[in-house]
Amino acid sequence: MSGPRVxxxxxxxxYFHVGxxxxxxxxxxxxxxxxDGVFILRVEDTxxxxxxxxxxxxxxxxxxxLGLTLDEGPFRxxxxxxxxxxxxxxxxxxxxxxxxxxxxxxxxxxxxxxxPPGYDGFCRDRGLERDTTTALRFRTPRxxxxxxxxxxxxDVEFENALIDDFVVARSSGTVLYALANVxxxxxxxxxxxxRGEEHLANAPKQMMLWEALNQATRSPVPLxxxxxxxxxxxxxxxxxxxxxxxxxxxxxxDEGYLPSAxxxxxxxxxxxPRGDEEIVPLSTLIxxxxxxxxxxxxxxxxxxxxxHMNGEYVRALSxxxxxxxxxxxxxxxxxxWRPSDxxxxxxxxxxxxxxxxxxxxxxxxxxxxxxxxxxxxxxxxLDEPRFDEASFAKVIANDPVGRTLIESAIERYERLSDxxxxxxxxxxxxxxxEVGLALRKAQAPIRCAVTGTLVGPPLFESLEYLGxxxxxxxxxxxxxxxx
RNA sequence: GGUCCCAUCGUCUAGUGGCCUAGGACAUCACCCUCUCAAGGUGGAGGCACGGGUUCGAAUCCCGUUGGGACUGCCA
Numbered sequence: 408m409s410g411p412r413v414x415x416x417x418x419x420x421x422y423f424h425v426g427x428x429x430x431x432x433x434x435x436x437x438x439x440x441x442x443d444g445v446f447i448l449r450v451e452d453t454x455x456x457x458x459x460x461x462x463x464x465x466x467x468x469x470x471x472x473l474g475l476t477l478d479e480g481p482f483r484x485x486x487x488x489x490x491x492x493x494x495x496x497x498x499x500x501x502x503x504x505x506x507x508x509x510x511x512x513x514x515x516x517x518x519x520x521x522x523p524p525g526y527d528g529f530c531r532d533r534g535l536e537r538d539t540t541t542a543l544r545f546r547t548p549r550x551x552x553x554x555x556x557x558x559x560x561x562d563v564e565f566e567n568a569l570i571d572d573f574v575v576a577r578s579s580g581t582v583l584y585a586l587a588n589v590x591x592x593x594x595x596x597x598x599x600x601x602r603g604e605e606h607l608a609n610a611p612k613q614m615m616l617w618e619a620l621n622q623a624t625r626s627p628v629p630l631x632x633x634x635x636x637x638x639x640x641x642x643x644x645x646x647x648x649x650x651x652x653x654x655x656x657x658x659x660x661d662e663g664y665l666p667s668a669x670x671x672x673x674x675x676x677x678x679x680p681r682g683d684e685e686i687v688p689l690s691t692l693i694x695x696x697x698x699x700x701x702x703x704x705x706x707x708x709x710x711x712x713x714x715h716m717n718g719e720y721v722r723a724l725s726x727x728x729x730x731x732x733x734x735x736x737x738x739x740x741x742x743x744w745r746p747s748d749x750x751x752x753x754x755x756x757x758x759x760x761x762x763x764x765x766x767x768x769x770x771x772x773x774x775x776x777x778x779x780x781x782x783x784x785x786x787x788x789l790d791e792p793r794f795d796e797a798s799f800a801k802v803i804a805n806d807p808v809g810r811t812l813i814e815s816a817i818e819r820y821e822r823l824s825d826x827x828x829x830x831x832x833x834x835x836x837x838x839x840x841e842v843g844l845a846l847r848k849a850q851a852p853i854r855c856a857v858t859g860t861l862v863g864p865p866l867f868e869s870l871e872y873l874g875x876x877x878x879x880x881x882x883x884x885x886x887x888x889x890x
Numbered sequence: 891g892g893u894c895c896c897a898u899c900g901u902c903u904a905g906u907g908g909c910c911u912a913g914g915a916c917a918u919c920a921c922c923c924u925c926u927c928a929a930g931g932u933g934g935a936g937g938c939a940c941g942g943g944u945u946c947g948a949a950u951c952c953c954g955u956u957g958g959g960a961c962u963g964c965c966a
Binding site: 417451453507542564565566571573575579587605635637640645678681684702703704705709711712713718722772773783832845846848849851862863864865866867 | 891892893894895896897901902903904913914915916917924925926927928929958959960961962963964965966
């Protein structure tokens with residue numbers, strides 16, 4: 408018995424959807440559970456009107472970012488068009504298909520209350536020949552039921568009489584999704600079809616095609632097992648829409664989510680590892696994942712939880728790893744991949760790798776996503792801090808005590824022999840005792856003068872790394888700024 | 891409209907007839923820690939949609955109701 412052969416078959420009609428990412432992941436996890444499992448990527452690019460080559464590239468890069476490695480492929484459905492055509496011809500020769508020249512308007516007109524939806528079979532026995540107006544339809548059985556043995560949901564029954572004679576090939580001759588997909592799955596010897604729930608209604612049709620193809624050939628291929636994953640929905644409980652929902656995986660990468668955290672979160676949508684721990688290594692995901700345990704109900708993609716989880720992953724990094732991971736946001740000029748529209752405020756000349764190495768541990772525990780780093784460290788690299796004017800007004804411009812504090816700090820910092828965090832801290836502590844303020848209050852004007860804002864990394868370490876010269880210069884220019 | 895799917899805290903889930911006084915995580919609230927902000931710690935509030943069965947016993951099984959969703963293309 409060989410391992411499962413699964414495929415992820417997206418169509419390149421837009422950004423790489425987070426729902427697609429989860430489908431790909433679940434397929435991949437199943438393949439990774441056995442040493443001989445096979446994960447295939449097949450780009451279903453047979454809709455010339457909507458497909459774009461850049462979306463194909465987007466699929467490749469997102470998959471590689473997520474670490475969803477391929478065992479075969481990537482394949483392009485468009486490379487297999489000849490096989491789709493011969494499958495259609497084979498079925499037609501064996502009587503499974505018939506030509507139909509009805510226009511959608513005509514089909515609509517014949518529809519009435521009480522009649523089953525979809526095509527009414529008007530051309531079934533008209534014996535039409537192929538021409539430029541005829542599509543090929545599948546002769547659906549009028550009786551019986553088709554049951555889909557779904558690994559996630561159990562058996563789902565469809566009454567054959569209610570399945571209309573669907574179109575298999577366009578009047579232009581090109582084969583449509585249902586058959587193209589089945590033909591490729593047979594060709595690739597797919598054993599498990601794992602896809603979104605929106606495909607559940609396609610399953611009985613595809614099973615019929617699959618079996619018809621088996622009847623018509625001398626080398627039948629066993630039907631695959633099906634697994635339809637619950638939908639990913641938005642807050643309105645509607646299927647995530649590419650238009651209005653933040654669903655582009657690329658966007659999460661741009662914002663600085665770690666692929667490990669993203670994969671971990673994705674795995675939690677419709678499934679969960681044993682025990683109370685949700686943050687688990689990939690190896691645990693692979694070991695424990697079972698299609699049978701996948702939830703039946705739709706899941707809401709909760710960015711807040713993703714974000715929290717990412718913060719945990721960020722803090723779990725070693726400082727070296729953190730520095731490396733943050734490169735696209737802090738020194739994009741040195742990386743081959745950089746997030747779009749997220750250039751830091753500083754230039755390559757202003758940046759100091761040595762300084763960033765010191766500062767990194769301070770920010771690592773304060774950011775949830777990597778794109779938050781630049782704003783937190785920019786005062787280290789810019790010649791002058793960028794001031795938050797409201798804060799500046801509050802603790803410096805409108806506060807004489809604040810300015811006195813800064814003056815005293817300048818005086819004592821100039822004389823300080825050991826320029827390091829502890830004595831820097833001690834001096835401000837003394838200052839605050841002298842004016843009768845809590846340290847939390849007394850540090851505010853100094854922080855604002857040096858960093859431009861009231862929130863940021865620990866102040867005294869920051870002053871140490873910034874150096875005496877730059878610190879005192881900033882304290883002075885903050886005072887000068889008031890006049 | 892038809893077909894199909896689904897239903898545990900606001901959200902993601904654990905739970906497969908007694909271990910449930912329903913567990914965890916995010917979010918939220920309070921307190922603690924604290925040079926700001928985070929992080930961390932402690933604690934709180936918060937849920938089995940409803941109604942019938944079955945059973946000694948139901949979040950768990952069955953039926954119905956209600957509510958949500960998907961599909962219903964010569965797209966994939």
